[in-house]
Amino acid sequence: MASRAIVDANEHQEPIYLDYRGRYDGILGWILSTDHKRIGLMYLAALVVFFLAAMTLGFFMRLEQWTVGQTIVDAKTYNTLFTVHGVIMVFLVVVPGIPATLGNFFLPLQLGAKDVSFPRLNLTSWYLYMIGALIIFLALFTSGGLPDTGWTFYAPYNIRTTTNIPLAVFGVFILGFSSILTGLNFVTTMHQLRAPGMSWFRMPLFCWGLYATGWIQVLATPVLGITMLLVLVEKTMSIGVFDPSLGGDPILYQHLFWIYSHPAVYIMILPAMGIISEIMPTFARRTIFGYKAIAYSSLAIALAGSLVWGHHMFTSGQSYTANVLFSLLTFLVGIPTAIKVLNWVATLYRGAIRIEPPLLYALSFIFLFSIGGFTGLMQGVLNVDVHLHDTYFVVAHFHYVMFGGTVMGLFAGLHYWFPKMFGKMYEKSWANISWALQLIGFNMLYFTMLVMGYNGMPRRYYDHLIEFNAGHQLATVGSWVLIAGILIMFANLLHGLLKGEEADDNPWGGTTLEWSIKGLPPLENFDEIPEVTQGPYDHNPEPEVVK
Amino acid sequence: MSSHSNAIVAHKHPSDVEGAKIAMWLFLFTEVLLFGGLFILYAVYRYQYSLDFHLAATELNASLGAINTVVLLTSSLTVALSIEALRRGNRKLSLWMLFITIVCALTFMVIKYFEWSAKIHHGIYPGSETLLTASSGEIVFYNLYYAMTGLHGIHVLIGMGVLGGMFYFIARKPINKEAINYDVVERIRGGSRMAVLADDGRELGDVINIDDKVERVEIKVIYENTPEKFDPRNEIKLENSGLYWHIVDVIWIFLFPLFYLII
Numbered sequence: 001m002a003s004r005a006i007v008d009a010n011e012h013q014e015p016i017y018l019d020y021r022g023r024y025d026g027i028l029g030w031i032l033s034t035d036h037k038r039i040g041l042m043y044l045a046a047l048v049v050f051f052l053a054a055m056t057l058g059f060f061m062r063l064e065q066w067t068v069g070q071t072i073v074d075a076k077t078y079n080t081l082f083t084v085h086g087v088i089m090v091f092l093v094v095v096p097g098i099p100a101t102l103g104n105f106f107l108p109l110q111l112g113a114k115d116v117s118f119p120r121l122n123l124t125s126w127y128l129y130m131i132g133a134l135i136i137f138l139a140l141f142t143s144g145g146l147p148d149t150g151w152t153f154y155a156p157y158n159i160r161t162t163t164n165i166p167l168a169v170f171g172v173f174i175l176g177f178s179s180i181l182t183g184l185n186f187v188t189t190m191h192q193l194r195a196p197g198m199s200w201f202r203m204p205l206f207c208w209g210l211y212a213t214g215w216i217q218v219l220a221t222p223v224l225g226i227t228m229l230l231v232l233v234e235k236t237m238s239i240g241v242f243d244p245s246l247g248g249d250p251i252l253y254q255h256l257f258w259i260y261s262h263p264a265v266y267i268m269i270l271p272a273m274g275i276i277s278e279i280m281p282t283f284a285r286r287t288i289f290g291y292k293a294i295a296y297s298s299l300a301i302a303l304a305g306s307l308v309w310g311h312h313m314f315t316s317g318q319s320y321t322a323n324v325l326f327s328l329l330t331f332l333v334g335i336p337t338a339i340k341v342l343n344w345v346a347t348l349y350r351g352a353i354r355i356e357p358p359l360l361y362a363l364s365f366i367f368l369f370s371i372g373g374f375t376g377l378m379q380g381v382l383n384v385d386v387h388l389h390d391t392y393f394v395v396a397h398f399h400y401v402m403f404g405g406t407v408m409g410l411f412a413g414l415h416y417w418f419p420k421m422f423g424k425m426y427e428k429s430w431a432n433i434s435w436a437l438q439l440i441g442f443n444m445l446y447f448t449m450l451v452m453g454y455n456g457m458p459r460r461y462y463d464h465l466i467e468f469n470a471g472h473q474l475a476t477v478g479s480w481v482l483i484a485g486i487l488i489m490f491a492n493l494l495h496g497l498l499k500g501e502e503a504d505d506n507p508w509g510g511t512t513l514e515w516s517i518k519g520l521p522p523l524e525n526f527d528e529i530p531e532v533t534q535g536p537y538d539h540n541p542e543p544e545v546v547k
Numbered sequence: 548m549s550s551h552s553n554a555i556v557a558h559k560h561p562s563d564v565e566g567a568k569i570a571m572w573l574f575l576f577t578e579v580l581l582f583g584g585l586f587i588l589y590a591v592y593r594y595q596y597s598l599d600f601h602l603a604a605t606e607l608n609a610s611l612g613a614i615n616t617v618v619l620l621t622s623s624l625t626v627a628l629s630i631e632a633l634r635r636g637n638r639k640l641s642l643w644m645l646f647i648t649i650v651c652a653l654t655f656m657v658i659k660y661f662e663w664s665a666k667i668h669h670g671i672y673p674g675s676e677t678l679l680t681a682s683s684g685e686i687v688f689y690n691l692y693y694a695m696t697g698l699h700g701i702h703v704l705i706g707m708g709v710l711g712g713m714f715y716f717i718a719r720k721p722i723n724k725e726a727i728n729y730d731v732v733e734r735i736r737g738g739s740r741m742a743v744l745a746d747d748g749r750e751l752g753d754v755i756n757i758d759d760k761v762e763r764v765e766i767k768v769i770y771e772n773t774p775e776k777f778d779p780r781n782e783i784k785l786e787n788s789g790l791y792w793h794i795v796d797v798i799w800i801f802l803f804p805l806f807y808l809i810i
Contacts, residue, residue, distance in 0.1 A: 117566045184573045192566040222577040226584035230694065238674030239690045239697075241588055246690065247683030252591060256584050 014522040034119035037521060039126050040105030041421070046130065047093055047101055048490065051407075054088035055483060057081050062445070062479040064462055065472040078462030079148035084140060086151025087168070091175050092133055094406045095264055098271035099182055099217075100129070102413045103210050105421060107186060109514035110204045112195025112532065114524040117188040121181055128178035135171035139164045150460065152257060155242040155250035158231055166235045169228040176221045176228070179267070183217025186210050195513070197532035204512045204536040205294055209274025212298040216263045216270075220306060224260035227253065251316055258309035266305040268402060269369075270298055272409025273340055276362045279416055280344045281537040282510045283359040284351025288537045290343040297336035304333045314385045323382055330380035337373055341366060356508065357431035361412030364439050368404025372397055375450065390460075393453025396446045404442060411438075411489065418493065419503030423520045426496030434492060437485030444478025512536050564783045571787040578702075578794050582801075585695050589805060592687045599684020604810040606671070607692070611662050612807035615655050616799065622651030623796040626710070626789045633785055638717060641785075645714050648792065652707045659700055692806055699802060702795045709788045717781050 015021070017037045024032050030042060061081050064071045073081065104122065108115050116122050140146050144164050149157035158165050190211050194203065203211075231253075233239040240246030242253040281288040288294065310318060310326035344366055353359070375397040379385045388394060419425050449457075452471040457464060464472055506515040513530055514521070593600050629644035666689075670677035673690055681689075742754040 117563060118570065180574075180577050184570050184577075187573060188566050188570045191569055192563055218573050218577055219580055222580035223584045226581050226698075229698070230584075230588075233673075233694060239694050240673070241592075241687065241690050241694065246679075247592075247596070247685075247687040248690075249591070249595070252588060256587070259584070 013527045014524055016520040016522050018520060020523045032123075034115070034123050035523065036104050036108050036115050036119065036122060037421075039122055040101050040103070042126055043096065043100040043104060043129070046133070047097065050088050050092040050133065052490075054085050054093065055486065057085040057088075059479060059483060061085065062476040065464060066476055068466050068469055069463060073462070075462045076148065079150075079460070080146035082460060083147045083150055087136065087147070087172075089402075090151050090264075091172055092129075092136070094268045094402050095179060096129060096175070096182070097268065097406060098275065098410050098413065099186065099210055099213055099267075100125075102275070102410070102417060103186065103206075103213075103271055104182075106417060106514055107189060107207060107210055108193070109420075109517070109521060109525055110207055110512050110536075111190065111193055112198060112513045112526060112530045113189065113193035114526070114529075116185050117192055118185050121185055125178045125181040125185070128174055128181070132171045132174035132178060135174060136168055139167035139171055142167065152261070153228075153231060154257070155231075155248075155253040156244065158253075159234070159240075159243045159250075166232050169231045173225050173228040173232070176225045179217050180221045180225075183214035183221070187214035187218065190214075195530050195532050201292060201295065202532055202535050203295075204274075205277035205288065205291070205298075206271070206274035206512075208295045208298050209270045209272075209277070212302040213267050213270045216267050216302050216306065220260045220263035220267070223256060224264070227256040227260065230256075251313070251318070254313050254316055255309070258312045262309040262312065263302070263306045265401065266301055268406045269409075270301060272365065272406045272413075273298070275409045275413040275416070276344055276365055277340075278510070278512065279358050279362040279412055280347040281539065282416075282508050283354050283356060283362075284348050285354070285509065285539050286347065286351045286537075287535065287539060288343065289346035289349075290339070291535065291537070293339050294343050297339045300336035301333060304329060304336070308333060311380055311385075314382055315389045327380050327382050331377065334373065334377055341370060341373075354508075357426075357428055357435060358412050358416035358508070360432060360435045361408055361415055364435065365405060365408040365412055367439075368400050368408060368442065371447075372400030372402075372404055375400060388453065390458055391453035392449040392457045392459055395459045396449035396453055399446050399449075404446070408438075414493065416508065417514075418496065419507050420514055420517075420520070422497050422500075423503055424496050424500035425503040425507065426492050426500055430488060430492040434485045434489035437481055437488065439485075441478050441480070441482030441485055445475045445482055446478075448475040448478065509539075511538055567783050567787060571790050575790060575794050578798070582695070582698070582798050585691070585698070586801070586805075589691055589695070592684070592691065596682075596684025596687060599682050600688050601810055603681075603685040603688035604806060606666075607807050608662060608665070609807045611658055612803050615658050616803050618651050618655050618658070619796045619799050622648045622655075623793055625651065626792045630782075630786050630789045633717065633782055642714060642718055645710060645717070645785075649707055649710050649714065652703055652710070655703055656700065656707075659696070695802055696806070699795070699798055702798070706788075706792050706795050709791060713781070713785050713788050716778070716784065 017035055020029075020035070022029055022033065030038055033039070060072065061078065064073050064078055064081075104116070142164050144162045147153075147161070147163045147165060147168050149161055149163075149165065153165065153169060158169075190203070190207060194200075230239075230241055234241065234243060234246075234248075238246070240248050242248040242250050244250060277288060277294055308326055308329045310322055311330045314323050314326075344362075375393065379388050379394065379397065415426070415431060448471050452468055452475070453459075455468070457468050457471070505518055508515075513532070516530065517526065625644045625647045629641045629648065632638075632641035632644060666672065671689055672678065673693055678686055678689055743751045745751055
């Protein structure tokens with residue numbers, strides 16, 4: 001397929017989304033645009049900045065552990081480092097992450113719709129996200145210093161700290177609003193705006209992931225909202241319900257927090273699983289194995305995942321019966337998750353596999369996420385968890401799932417859809433190199449932490465015993481390799497964006513609707529709303545393949 | 548423009564009534580879960596401090612609570628009537644019913660104000676010395692009381708704002724203006740003529756030639772509704788506002804027995 005000029009105004013009835021001139025020009029044309037593609041890119045830009053900022057904090061945390069005793073920061077500063085790293089990464093990066101960026105951009109394209117159901121609400125979500133982020137940054141740098149409670153804001157830490165927790169939790173509340181509105185918008189869009197002929201089971205699996213995510217966003221986020229509001233009024237108006245000196249019970253804070261925050265990890269991971277379900281059939285050049293099983297398992301994960309919050313609290317003092325139930329339910333979540341993993345691997349079987357950067361990222365997702373999943377099951381065992389609770393094992397497990405899972409999924413999706421988003425192609429060789437560095441660095445860092453945690457290294461300590469020193473140094477070197485890989489990847493993508501070669505319409509041979517668009521998508525995506533007559537991953541052997 | 552015309556009118560985002568309803572119901576779920584967190588806390592603490600809760604609840608004024616319940620139930624009825632009136636095209640009745648609803652909401656807040664002030668006057672408010680000397684259960688009861696009725700009160704205020712906005716939308720002179728910027732110059736340049744046609748093909752107004760001098764085409768459509776008719780989009784907006792008002796009411800239906808009646 002010869003390379004064609006992408007920016008060709010005559011090709012579509014409407015200008016492509018990057019060229020469109022509405023009522024406003026320049027930056028206003030972006031921040032006042034209700035086009036889902038522009039909103040997706042605005043989220044992406046903010047997200048990359050937040051990610052790099054929090055990554056830098058992580059770099060300094062690892063550096064502090066280089067020697068026994070104080071290396072570069074004192075204990076108090078270390079507390080703020082891991083708190084701010086966690087708050088930014090969780091609430092500003094991985095929770096909104098994929099739905100807000102790639103979800104916004106590709107959901108309507110994959111459905112064959114002109115936009116989401118409520119474009120103005122969509123822009124409102126972006127503003128709420130930015131306002132929430134701004135409030136959190138204000139909270140970080142105003143009265144009392146940086147928060148030092150950990151990203152979970154646990155009572156009684158949040159009661160006793162002198163830092164600006166009220167403002168920080170208010171920021172989280174606003175971010176929750178943004179998340180709810182995005183979920184509500186997406187669910188409605190999938191109910192109302194599927195192209196003619198696209199039945200629920202002809203919907204691409206990325207959309208299924210977003211659908212399950214949308215429901216969790218709508219149903220779980222309000223519980224976080226009320227929890228944050230209660231902390232806010234407790235701190236500012238002494239309407240205490242968690243403070244023991246006011247008769248409150250700090251354990252209830254943990255319950256309410258995890259009623260949201262455990263489902264939230266499925267908000268983070270389900271869209272990433274959706275991306276993997278897109279990439280696997282495309283690069284195996286065959287239809288996905290077990291489409292319905294994957295679609296239903298998304299819903300099953302969303303449902304079961306909403307009932308397992310108590311497994312964060314096995315050692316916090318809840319009844320033994322509750323522990324057993326939560327442990328059982330935790331194992332149940334493993335079933336739909338394993339169904340997905342097995343189906344992805346089965347999709348590769350006898351496929352005409354093409355090794356390209358998106359597939360490499362997707363494979364590393366499966367590898368890392370599987371480790372994350374299995375270590376999660378280990379902690380679901382009641383007696384094992386007593387040993388592992390609040391150690392590096394938990395931290396490493398969490399990063400295997402959230403970083404190895406969600407963020408790798410995001411990177412995979414970026415490499416997959418980059419040509420459709422910008423019409424350019426990045427350097428594949430550099431993409432491969434950065435992928436390899438990330439995979440090596442990641443495992444040096446977090447697998448070492450798994451082992452250290454198993455041996456008893458507690459989390460959130462700025463210091464460590466001498467016997468852990470070798471492990472910490474290995475992990476720290478791993479963090480350098482990982483960061484190098486990430487920086488090279490972003491540099492490569494940026495270079496591709498600015499100076500990359502023009503990409504083909506469908507460089508990977510994808511079969512979903514977004515690839516049917518010639519060049520970059522025009523303002524309203526489709527010149528004519530497509531009619532869907534087959535499933536999403538129908539890879540009919542093309543004539544030249546048969547020859 | 549009184550007659551129908553064939554001018555190219557592209558609705559950017561056609562209003563999707565069903566979609567709007569789905570979204571509103573999803574939003575109502577979030578409200579249920581927002582208060583759900585508080586109801587869980589209430590349940591746990593009631594179990595933990597049942598005696599203290601019993602003692603504390605006797606202090607609340609059940610008659611004021613009952614009056615407020617009647618007021619809110621009435622307002623739920625009137626907002627439903629307002630929606631039905633608008634659906635049947637009776638704009639005036641709809642506005643009256645909406646007005647009564649807003650008055651009820653205001654009444655509720657005024658009664659709430661007196662109730663709270665009496666409590667605060669007796670020194671029962673969060674962080675007060677009187678309250679801090681009470682037992683843990685009583686402190687928690689009143690903290691929950693203020694948190695839950697306070698959050699509910701905020702919802703009543705938001706509801707008043709929403710219903711007030713709807714009153715304005717329905718009451719205002721029904722004129723609609725729509726400016727359509729059409730980026731069609733390149734395609735119709737060179738000999739194209741632009742006209743607005745009536746149903747029967749009659750040309751309305753002047754015909755404009757689109758030659759090279761034309762840089763952009765902008766169509767402004769102004770249509771006035773007859774007094775009986777109104778912007779149909781108001782109907783779904785009012786219905787959704789009504790749904791919001793009902794959830795505010797339903798939450799109170801649970802708050803009232805939990806705080807005032809179960810003693």
